[in-house]
Amino acid sequence: MKRSIYLFQAFLLSAIAVIAQRPPSISSPAVHPDHSITFRYFSRKAQKVTLNGEFLKAPVALTKDTSGIWSVTVPPVKPDIYPYSFRVDSVELADPNNTYIFANERFKRSIVDVPGDQPLIHSLQNVPHGKVSYRYYKSGTLGITRQLLVYTPPGFNPNSKTKYPVLYLIHGGSDTEETWTKVGRANLIADNLIAQGKAKPMIIVMPYGNVRPAPMPDFTKDMVNDIVPFIEANYPVGKDSKSRAVAGFSVGGGQTLNIGLTNPDKFAYVCSYAPYTATEEFKKNFTDWSPNAGQMNGQLKLFTISVGTDDFLYESVKQNIALFKEKGLKVEPLIVPGGHTWMNCKLYLAHTLPQLFK
């Protein structure tokens, strides 16, 4: 018995030696009750560390203490979920001490969740929760097996005789199929609005929208010929246009217009968030386009385009709205403060869900 204890002590020491080679465990970000936030980064060798965050107008510098821990406390910010990153000398990086990463293909940023004094629409609240399932489907269009995420609402019954409606929800240009849940909290927004009786129980499908080199036409085919049939074969869902909505942000907002307006017989709800439409394919589809506006207005139960007044695409999106109005389409603009951000995405989604499937 004693022998075992001594041996354990020896191994404890060797384990401590291994662990000691790691940087110290530090708390970052630390969100304080007044909504100020302290960010920390450990480096003995860095010359300069700055914080960039979507709650800041400009980067702020961290200062180093004698133990090599750099820190800065920013004044109270409006409760929300914000992306941020550090710049350490010439290197931009995610916060090593923060588990929560912005799901993206081009950059690595962290996210900080600043809770409100009252729960926000995207907060984890004490309500029934749906679940988010990671699934694989075969894309005949693309010739590969891809992943998508499926939110099913609280109490979802896979053998339901009442058919669920489905929102197909598309991320932005360099995001992934995880961005709408990891950064956009689409599942919690749906949980909360369903619990409040403001949204109908629905399925939300979050595919991976990036298709190169032809994001618009190939992804529209993938959606119509592969994703929708996969969902309709595997879930008890309505198979008419009034049971289908499509929404998306940025490049996904452009894809939404492409998918929705070229298939108004298949999607009765088309919700485009800050669409990026400066693509050859968008122009090809829409500039010489002469829709039968009367028929399309009858087919679409909701056609909305949302944008923030600080969005770098604001002027472009206003032109999109004008273009569709010029064609005689009934489009409902949602113009709000804010930029081309995932803070605004959550707001757009929370505004959309109560309008669907009524």
Add this chain to the structure above:
Amino acid sequence: MKRSIYLFQAFLLSAIAVIAQRPPSISSPAVHPDHSITFRYFSRKAQKVTLNGEFLKAPVALTKDTSGIWSVTVPPVKPDIYPYSFRVDSVELADPNNTYIFANERFKRSIVDVPGDQPLIHSLQNVPHGKVSYRYYKSGTLGITRQLLVYTPPGFNPNSKTKYPVLYLIHGGSDTEETWTKVGRANLIADNLIAQGKAKPMIIVMPYGNVRPAPMPDFTKDMVNDIVPFIEANYPVGKDSKSRAVAGFSVGGGQTLNIGLTNPDKFAYVCSYAPYTATEEFKKNFTDWSPNAGQMNGQLKLFTISVGTDDFLYESVKQNIALFKEKGLKVEPLIVPGGHTWMNCKLYLAHTLPQLFK
């Protein structure tokens, strides 16, 4: 119409200006057919960039071309999934161009998947796929709502009269509830072994095991009093010990021993992978412990401890095995090459699944 086209062109230019501020899109990692890999990183200002990866004995330097792209090609490596990171001057970081991140609380590393000439046990193969669901459960033990992941096998029937068995699978010390799927590919290993008829269709529950300050006793309570009841209330699963297995890696391997050996009436399969046991709680539970070995050997259908000969815990784990043998317990060691790595975790899991619930 013309006006719209000109406006689109103007917005296209402004969009390009925004995009141009980003670093160039580069391919990293690029895995070649011979299993060599090229890693790339963009920086005009860095003085030195090195690559550290679990396929390397020591870091290797990248070299910069005239456009600011640093790169290195490493010779063919054994097909597997490996963590790696860059060190840019004094800063260690994940590969900005690689979407796939090692899910962890303490570090940010990327993962590279080197496919085999033949599919590996963790490869995405053309077989029926289960799904992985992200769910919330209330932990009465911890007084919070926590997330866990649930793998359900291909063709899972939520109303099945035949009850599914359940493996509770715990990550390592600074990992998260996502590490077993994102890095360990537990879902694909299960898909493949089930398709080959080597493993029984089962549910795999991947909780978040980190509890501070008392990881062993509090997590054991969370598992027994909260997680298991949540699963048994929500899935058609067997509720006897022969329908329950527990497995885990590193700190999770220690938790596995704590959970399994203090509850042999509840878990008939106990599979500990490279357990970290140098904790006060482990010593308290096991050093003066006098189990009824005859009874426990009858209760446990499988008690296995796995470790790699290059694992920094190898000597410690051998002592664990000796300790349990000294107590008269039938323990099946699995000693293989390799270190304290997630390459070995996949191997341990693939070795375990065929032995469960027979």
